[in-house]
Amino acid sequence: MANVHEFDVVVVGAGGSGLMAGLYASRGAKTAVISKLYPTRSHTGAAQGGISAAFGNTEEDHPEWHTYDSVKGSDYLGDQDAIEFMCNEAIDAVLELEHMGLPFDRTPEGRILQRNFGGHTNNVTGKPVRRACHAADRTGHMILQTLYQQCLKNKVNFFDEYQVLDFLVVNGKAAGVVAVELATGELHTFHAKAVIFATGGHGRVFEVTSNAYAYTGDGAAILLRRGLPLEDMEFFQFHPTGIYKLGILITEGVRGEGGVLVNGKGERFMPKYAPNVKDLASRDVVSRAIYTEIREGRGVNGQNYVYLDSRPESIIKYAAEDGRTNSDGSPYTITAEELLKKLPDIVDFNRVYLGIDPMTQMMPIQPTAHYTMGGIPTNKFGEVVIDDKNTVFPGLYAAGECACVSVHGANRLGTNSLLDLIVFGKHAGLRAAEYARQADFQKLPDDPTAEARAQFDGLRSGSGKENVFDISREMKKVMFEDVGIYRNEKGMKSAIEKIAEWKERFKHVRITDTGRVFNTELLNAWELGNMLEISDVIAECALNRKESRGGHSREDFQKRDDVNWLKHTLAWKKNGKIEIGYKPVVITKYQPKERVY
Amino acid sequence: MQVTLKVFRYNPDVDKKWHYETYNLDVEETERILDLLELVKGHYDGSLSFRRSCAHGVCGSDAMRINGRNMLACKTLVRDVGDKITVEPLLGLKVMKDLIVDMEPFFDNYKKVLPYFINDSPLPADGKERLQSPEERARFDDTTKCILCAACTTSCPSFWGSDDYLGPAALVTAHRFIFDSRDEAASERLKIISETSGVARCHTVYNCTMACPRDIQITKAIGELKMATLTGKVD
Amino acid sequence: MVLKRNVSLASALRYKGQGPMLTYILHRIGGVGMAVFVTVHILASFVGGKAGIFANSIYESWLFQIFIFFCVLFHAINGLRITISDLWPKLIQHQREAIWVEWAVFLPIYGIAVYIIIRAALGG
Amino acid sequence: MTTTKSRNLPLAKRGINFEMIMWIFTRLSALAMYALILFAIIGALIMGARTQMNMADVLRWGFMPNLSHVQNTNVPDIAPWSTPFWRAVGSLLLLVATAHGVHGLVVICDDYIVTPRGRQIVRFISIVFMIAMIVIGLYVVWTL
Numbered sequence A: 001m002a003n004v005h006e007f008d009v010v011v012v013g014a015g016g017s018g019l020m021a022g023l024y025a026s027r028g029a030k031t032a033v034i035s036k037l038y039p040t041r042s043h044t045g046a047a048q049g050g051i052s053a054a055f056g057n058t059e060e061d062h063p064e065w066h067t068y069d070s071v072k073g074s075d076y077l078g079d080q081d082a083i084e085f086m087c088n089e090a091i092d093a094v095l096e097l098e099h100m101g102l103p104f105d106r107t108p109e110g111r112i113l114q115r116n117f118g119g120h121t122n123n124v125t126g127k128p129v130r131r132a133c134h135a136a137d138r139t140g141h142m143i144l145q146t147l148y149q150q151c152l153k154n155k156v157n158f159f160d161e162y163q164v165l166d167f168l169v170v171n172g173k174a175a176g177v178v179a180v181e182l183a184t185g186e187l188h189t190f191h192a193k194a195v196i197f198a199t200g201g202h203g204r205v206f207e208v209t210s211n212a213y214a215y216t217g218d219g220a221a222i223l224l225r226r227g228l229p230l231e232d233m234e235f236f237q238f239h240p241t242g243i244y245k246l247g248i249l250i251t252e253g254v255r256g257e258g259g260v261l262v263n264g265k266g267e268r269f270m271p272k273y274a275p276n277v278k279d280l281a282s283r284d285v286v287s288r289a290i291y292t293e294i295r296e297g298r299g300v301n302g303q304n305y306v307y308l309d310s311r312p313e314s315i316i317k318y319a320a321e322d323g324r325t326n327s328d329g330s331p332y333t334i335t336a337e338e339l340l341k342k343l344p345d346i347v348d349f350n351r352v353y354l355g356i357d358p359m360t361q362m363m364p365i366q367p368t369a370h371y372t373m374g375g376i377p378t379n380k381f382g383e384v385v386i387d388d389k390n391t392v393f394p395g396l397y398a399a400g401e402c403a404c405v406s407v408h409g410a411n412r413l414g415t416n417s418l419l420d421l422i423v424f425g426k427h428a429g430l431r432a433a434e435y436a437r438q439a440d441f442q443k444l445p446d447d448p449t450a451e452a453r454a455q456f457d458g459l460r461s462g463s464g465k466e467n468v469f470d471i472s473r474e475m476k477k478v479m480f481e482d483v484g485i486y487r488n489e490k491g492m493k494s495a496i497e498k499i500a501e502w503k504e505r506f507k508h509v510r511i512t513d514t515g516r517v518f519n520t521e522l523l524n525a526w527e528l529g530n531m532l533e534i535s536d537v538i539a540e541c542a543l544n545r546k547e548s549r550g551g552h553s554r555e556d557f558q559k560r561d562d563v564n565w566l567k568h569t570l571a572w573k574k575n576g577k578i579e580i581g582y583k584p585v586v587i588t589k590y591q592p593k594e595r596v597y
Numbered sequence B: 001m002q003v004t005l006k007v008f009r010y011n012p013d014v015d016k017k018w019h020y021e022t023y024n025l026d027v028e029e030t031e032r033i034l035d036l037l038e039l040v041k042g043h044y045d046g047s048l049s050f051r052r053s054c055a056h057g058v059c060g061s062d063a064m065r066i067n068g069r070n071m072l073a074c075k076t077l078v079r080d081v082g083d084k085i086t087v088e089p090l091l092g093l094k095v096m097k098d099l100i101v102d103m104e105p106f107f108d109n110y111k112k113v114l115p116y117f118i119n120d121s122p123l124p125a126d127g128k129e130r131l132q133s134p135e136e137r138a139r140f141d142d143t144t145k146c147i148l149c150a151a152c153t154t155s156c157p158s159f160w161g162s163d164d165y166l167g168p169a170a171l172v173t174a175h176r177f178i179f180d181s182r183d184e185a186a187s188e189r190l191k192i193i194s195e196t197s198g199v200a201r202c203h204t205v206y207n208c209t210m211a212c213p214r215d216i217q218i219t220k221a222i223g224e225l226k227m228a229t230l231t232g233k234v235d
Numbered sequence C: 001m002v003l004k005r006n007v008s009l010a011s012a013l014r015y016k017g018q019g020p021m022l023t024y025i026l027h028r029i030g031g032v033g034m035a036v037f038v039t040v041h042i043l044a045s046f047v048g049g050k051a052g053i054f055a056n057s058i059y060e061s062w063l064f065q066i067f068i069f070f071c072v073l074f075h076a077i078n079g080l081r082i083t084i085s086d087l088w089p090k091l092i093q094h095q096r097e098a099i100w101v102e103w104a105v106f107l108p109i110y111g112i113a114v115y116i117i118i119r120a121a122l123g124g
Numbered sequence D: 001m002t003t004t005k006s007r008n009l010p011l012a013k014r015g016i017n018f019e020m021i022m023w024i025f026t027r028l029s030a031l032a033m034y035a036l037i038l039f040a041i042i043g044a045l046i047m048g049a050r051t052q053m054n055m056a057d058v059l060r061w062g063f064m065p066n067l068s069h070v071q072n073t074n075v076p077d078i079a080p081w082s083t084p085f086w087r088a089v090g091s092l093l094l095l096v097a098t099a100h101g102v103h104g105l106v107v108i109c110d111d112y113i114v115t116p117r118g119r120q121i122v123r124f125i126s127i128v129f130m131i132a133m134i135v136i137g138l139y140v141v142w143t144l
């Protein structure tokens, strides 16, 4: 057979989690990393603020505090064993990155510098704690580069610009994946003992998003089609500070360095919503606060945005009000120069896209769709599990944003995602290699590429009366408005109906490009298919969950309901319908209580 | 506002030769060139192909020639370039389709400079981080910003001459490691970049520095490398 | 399947580099111009005779003088700028200014020279 | 604090090659040419060029302090201009300029000719050419 490649382990996706998995798997097994983008184009490179680890380099901190903050941040939906595991591994994980050469910013003593981030606190005083290790405001970029470089050093096999279309299951075990080589349009079969999915999120289903074009939920959709469940898909994080209209992210690090949110009347409003940590409350809280301000008519000029104020004089003023101090106890101050050094890219984005200088002007911001908390259910070793009893699917692994361990529960804390990539990417890689050593190759089906081909043929043979971009634009708008920050039954029901309509219309799109080489039109259409699939799951799960928790806020059920809903959602696609089931939350040390920031 | 967008088109499956296609569009002046390309792809000609991902200048997918100069389509707004816009693929690499070029020679050059941290000495006894002062860290900060978009390398006349010239992006990467106080392979890298296809091919044309969307002072970095190959001083 | 590397001389020259790209092109032209001139000049004085006189007649023509003086002057001034910034890479930050200074030095000198050459040509 | 180890790489470790030697030679020879030209011009002025030569001739002499460049001027006595000293200065300039110029041509060729064999041929031709030019040049300088 032409175009069949054989590897012990195949990693799909070359972002932070995929590379970490590839690096570790390749040490014990013959490994290939397949990515639809060049690895360095993965969205991990966009992460700005930092990666958390309770080093306590500048002030007291402990992994237990980190664990508690994450549990609380997750609105008690995170699995506490996994969270504890991640937070304990954090220190070694970050050190390992440093040993791989990652250029973290430094303290005067030469140690890794840390900054404040939303939801990370000193558990005794309740004040923010510096836990986010960073390299200026391009931490993700440095992680991605460093890991890619280490993979090159370790001679990992890369298949760049190969888009995975299908996952092969034989005898209930992983058998490999099918991918299209973008440059030639040819289909390739990757025959493997173990497959690791690390395909990132699906934020592109929303109109205003900080996510890349590539964030179309391919991995999750592929597995859903193959009958596997997705977990907690109703939980999507809206980051409070995206550039108005564009959605480009302004890192929480800006508030970490002392920036504050200001409404149209010029008032700082966060103290009303989070009296203790104010602007550094966790993201769901801040996003909702901004939305509430806007709804109550306190947006800027009656528009849908508020201001983020990072002018040094404002920072100093508010820091004095808050009694914020440096680690040596002196009052907190900052100069424009220091700010520029700490947040160069943020300053750059403002200059380029808005034509404003954040040192002298305020930034217009609005909440932006940011992070997929839900995804492919896994245990803390990255093994994909397929039911409420955590039954492992042999040979299948997932890590990173596409996976749901779940360490983020209903709301992820800033900086915990990069940590998630490193910790669970590593364990998925290790486990996959270990599995591959004792498992055999499954025999490939006679025509492994059949399913993928059928999907393409379908797109090529439509009637052509519908346009991919129109459907996509409508979908994004409706998803953002009706299944966005605030949700209610009416909106979601109508969204679900519309999704069904779009799916119908989607059958009638046709691809005008008949070529093979870089047929991006075909692939974009295929990706839209995935997004429709995912939107459907998100909306169904959200409609189903009758409470408000973390990133899921319902106007018709405003309270958290631990009696009925302290459980994970699992969603399957069966005979064209979505079926919903549940899985218990693992609770070890921390009993749910009300969240106050 | 009304703009005319002229786009280089070449589809190897149907075209023998490349040509330009012109589109008249009604757009906002704050839109990105990338938005214009998406618009064309969505409503005029779905076969138009280009790479993109992050849409805000951090992934390096969409470097192309806009009005004769290398830029990122997602970091260039209509108001930056006016109402007559010409978009062409990067120079010095093979065009595979429309605005997509073959990046392999570019990445091959990148891989030549040992683009990874090398330090085989034992870790600090406490098992913690290798210490580095803020000054030492600042020394190579500028060159850590590179997103491998290739805007620089493909703007360099020496690279146009032949793609065996390592090119500014690879040299930027070499700089990032050579000037990192924790790295131990500076000598090997200096040897590599002082070969015929290395720094000596740089004639300080500055196109690279002016093309870099990350504002890296590339020519300065290459200048520092040149002196380092001669003097061995890498402080 | 794919187009060849797409750098024709025309597309290379159409690239909108700025001041420094122009100085680079002129520096090259200047360097090669001088190298050719010096070669021919030396050979001519060596061979002498008819060929020598013919060569002489070319480079004593005012047009050629305008050209070669351009080569010499530009290459020398630009070469000095390059040498300085190469030996002290830190100065590269002041690149833009350096190029302005360079033109400010070059243009008046060259202008006067051209004026003298043309006047001499017309006068003689 | 960090143990700031010396970041000075010994020559033995990093090595140095022809390319970079020639690179620095190009810069240094450029400076040397400036020095020699200035020296020649100052010399000319001392020898009375201010009144006896026009600017173009002074420059010509500056760029190559060679007898042929004073022959057509108003200089009354050309003996001081043709001393072995000036011939030596001329020779030096010739050497430096030819090496600089020929290597410059090699650099340009290197930009476009990339096969090792092609580059070998270029280098071979350039060496032959350079030696020829130097020999002929020296002959002209010393016999005129």
Ligand SMILES: Cc1cc2nc3c(=O)[nH]c(=O)nc-3n(C[C@H](O)[C@H](O)[C@H](O)COP(=O)(O)OP(=O)(O)OC[C@H]3O[C@@H](n4cnc5c(N)ncnc54)[C@H](O)[C@@H]3O)c2cc1C
Binding pocket: A012, A013, A014, A015, A016, A017, A018, A034, A035, A036, A037, A038, A039, A041, A042, A043, A044, A045, A046, A047, A048, A049, A050, A051, A139, A140, A162, A163, A164, A165, A198, A199, A200, A201, A210, A211, A212, A214, A218, A219, A249, A251, A370, A371, A399, A400, A401, A402, A414, A415, A416, A417, A418, A419, A421
């Ligand atoms: C703007 C922004 C800022 C952020 N800042 C922070 C922060 O400060 N701290 C923090 O902890 N987190 C942050 N995050 C979140 C975090 O960066 C992401 O969650 C994380 O990088 C996801 O990594 P990943 O490895 O899962 O996926 P990615 O890095 O996105 O990689 C996905 C990979 O999968 C590949 N792929 C996808 N589909 C296919 C397919 N069909 N076939 C083949 N390959 C495929 C892609 O090519 C890519 O290589 C931020 C996110 C954004 C958007």
Ligand code: HEM
Binding pocket: B202, B203, B204, C027, C028, C030, C031, C032, C034, C035, C038, C075, C076, C077, C078, C079, C080, C082, C083, D026, D027, D030, D031, D033, D034, D097, D098, D100, D101, D102, D103, D104, D105, D107, D108
């Ligand atoms: C004061 C006199 C001179 C100075 C300051 C000078 C300076 C320089 C410098 C710095 C370079 C390197 C350019 C680069 O690598 O980008 C160079 C290149 C060159 N020089 Fe000169 N030079 C001078 C005289 C000459 C002469 C007399 C000749 C001819 C015989 C010459 C021929 C060349 C050539 C052919 C190149 C290569 C051009 C290129 O690489 O673009 N130069 N010169």
Ligand code: SF4
Binding pocket: B060, B145, B146, B147, B148, B149, B150, B151, B152, B153, B168, B169, B172, B211, B212, B213, B214, B215, B216, B218
């Ligand atoms: S140095 Fe700048 S222009 Fe060159 S590849 Fe890196 S980011 Fe792009």
Ligand code: F3S
Binding pocket: B155, B156, B157, B158, B167, B168, B201, B202, B203, B204, B205, B206, B207, B208, B209, B218, B219, B222
């Ligand atoms: S454009 Fe090229 S010649 Fe040098 S300064 Fe930049 S690498």
Ligand code: FES
Binding pocket: B051, B052, B053, B054, B055, B056, B057, B058, B059, B060, B061, B062, B063, B072, B073, B074, B075
């Ligand atoms: S799309 Fe990422 S840099 Fe332009």
